[in-house]
Amino acid sequence: MDEKSKEQQLMEQVQSLRHEVEQLKSLEGKYRNIFLNAVEGIFQSTPSGRFLVANPALARILGYASPEELIAERTDIEKQHYVEPQRRREFQQSLDENSIIREFEYQVYRKDGTRIWVSETCRAVRDASGAVLYYEGTIQDITHRRSTEEALQEANEQLASWVNELQQRTREMTLLSEMGDLLQACLTLPEAYVAIGQIARQLFAPESGTLSVTKTAQNLVEVVAAWGPALGGEPVFTHEGCWALRRGRVHHIEDSSDGLLCKHLYKPPPAAYICVPMMAQGEALGILHLGYQEVGRLTESKQRFAVAVAEHVALALSNLKLHETLRSQSIRDPLTGLFNRRFMEESLVREVLRAARNQGPLGVIMIDLDGFKSFNDTFGHDAGDTLLREFGFLLRNTIRAEDIACRYGGEEFTLILPEATLEATLERAEQIREEIKRLKVLHRDQDLGQVTVSLGVAVFPNHGTTGEALLRAADTALYRAKIDGRDRVAVKT
Template identity: 40%
Template sequence: MIRQRTSIVIESASPTWLRRMLRGSHLMSAAILLAALIEGGDYLPYAAVISLMFMLAQAAISILLGAISEKRIANLEDLAMKVDEQRAQIEQLFGMTDMLQSALSREDAGEVLAATASRLLPDLRGALYIFNNSQDRLDLASMWPEDGISNPIKTLVPATCWALKRGKVQINDPHSQSQLCCKHNGGRNATIEVPMIARGKVHGLLMLASDDQDGAKRLREIARIAQALADSMSLALANISLQEKLRTQSLRDPLTGLYNRRYMEDALERHLQIAERNGSATSVIMIDLDHFKKINDSHGHGKGDAVLRDVAAQLTASVRPTDIVSRYGGEEMMVIMPGCGLDQALKKAELLRSRIESLSELHGTPVTASFGVACVPETSSTMRDLVPMADAALYVAKEAGRNCVKAASRRHPSSPPTNTPRLAVSKK
């Protein structure tokens, strides 16, 4: 109790007035002693008593000033320590921003975030959630520490998260009855959730959790650090998303989502080189939609675009993951099938033909395609004659009445390579 009162006195006392009182007491004490010495007689004992009282007051004031000085020194030391901590935090945040500029994927960015957050906030557990491709949920992308104890939920739905609905920082305190708590929290731990917003779009969510009973207080203290982590991470995710979009646009056709011709040519050359080393076969299927101009003229280009998208979907759903489906140009498409012989490619082409023909009922108009198949080494020897031979077989299919599959003629094993396509033969 006495210490508490003393502390209150120290905090409320003004050092300026205390110093003035100390100087005044010195002057008064000296003046009283000087007057007593001059007058002499009975004044000396009274002067001595009064001077002693002033000396006691001076001692009390000196002690009070010393306590104030010590408290101020302690406050300055604490302030200097906090400044050093903030400087270290700022340096680590700058280092994190620099590292994120080199991140090529969301996995790289998640590792940088986990490492920085572990150094800045070693007493807290963390998790990074990123929107999936359909933008209807957030998946757990990274968590720390990897101690086998942390068990964050694997997916989040935006409708259950106040931070995502409000676009602001949300502190969930399951031990408080007066505060809103996200439904996904489950009442387990206090958490702070920061939405990652950049360029007007929410890219993900940063979640930090405390295992302490009074963890919400700790989370309020580090709210600014959490916001700084989320801001740096959101910009990195936005840049990675933009890079992926540009990469996709450079490799894929925007209408059908298939690979474009430039990627197809590079991939075909690469697979043929691998096939030559391994002695394996590589087949190519050329596809051309029948009477596609008639569909555009009769039903409009919107219907034509819808037919192209559905045909592309049927092709990608019917081939192997290692096969490459590309838009060769206009209504022409190509399928590269590594490790596939001519007979297998013909069976696959027949399946694709029936799948495309099944789209006729859906679109209310005949949708068919003609197919030409060629293979290295069965019909062709190099890339230079593989595609032309598949194209020649495609024209044979067109002349045969369309909506059928034709293969290039098989070459004789001893025949030398030729740069001119041979005639295609019908394949029943």
């Protein structure tokens, strides 16, 4: 190749190199513009924790006036940059294992000390031997996104809480309705106490509780139902032993280590508890007591629910007490407190059928106060009423729980003795005859003297297989006792 050709070739190579340099400068300018104008933070940093390069966006994200200020002041990334330094160590461990990490989220401090959330994508740049030269990557401010996500999570949690609360309220209302239906079907207060204990076990699980009712005549309060793990407390206490009854309003203690405790609680008391007075028409019927084994479990919603349950129970017990009072008035003799004739006749039919079904005995005693007419003539009708009351009291305290004592009419009385044989019935009649002779009756401070009775005895099935037959047989025996001189027991022959 001649000299001219060589020169031509050299010129072309120089021209090509100039073109490549211009292209490189153009690309460098483009990349420089991207670096300077990017909305994401771009950086290079050392593994030891110093920024080597930072763009303006990163400076703005971290609250610095310029990249130079950022690089000069933030010299320890782990301590100055990370809110949680251990996250830096997790970051580096991941880079060591994978050489690249994407969207690593963590909190950082800005220059003014405020905290923001960032997402970092980074790679480790290594030399030919594999040693890390530096890290390079991008950082985005995701504080707004994280706040939105956290707000959404809180909203979802709140929604779930509301749904759970609604389900709980629905369950509680269903159980309250069931309790109301069950209490309406109860005929006696003891039946109601059992029903309340069963429903309360479901209403307040897993907490413990008691239902206590007042004893009107004695100013005492007695526990009549309990549920859950055993609660330490007095089974019977006075009104003064409970702050809820004293004040006539709810008394709750959220931490029993620091509070005004009721005296009806044993030591140590539950961690928290509530006593709700059951009020009806201004009368305190008792209290609903709930105990909690952990502080903080007695929430406002649980307090409101306890009050609602107490109101339902108070209304039901008040209605049942009224029902029992009206029923008692309809079946009891108001003077003696004994059952009346109508109730006696109904009971006798029932007991005869039961005795026939069980093939067992049934005793009937007819009783007449001797000389009651002359007694009235001598001492007056008020004294006669006093005698009848005292005799009624004696009968009620002499008979068994299953026996039925009735005022048949005037000065005549009837006793129905389930499962009593002839011998047992005669023995009971003699016992009553002796008891009445020892009865001391005072009227207006005047001793009314000794009282005697005549008694007629009949037994099923010996003397009759119907209630009417037994009454006739006992009445016949009573007439014979009168004829034979009174103050004696006679049996139908």
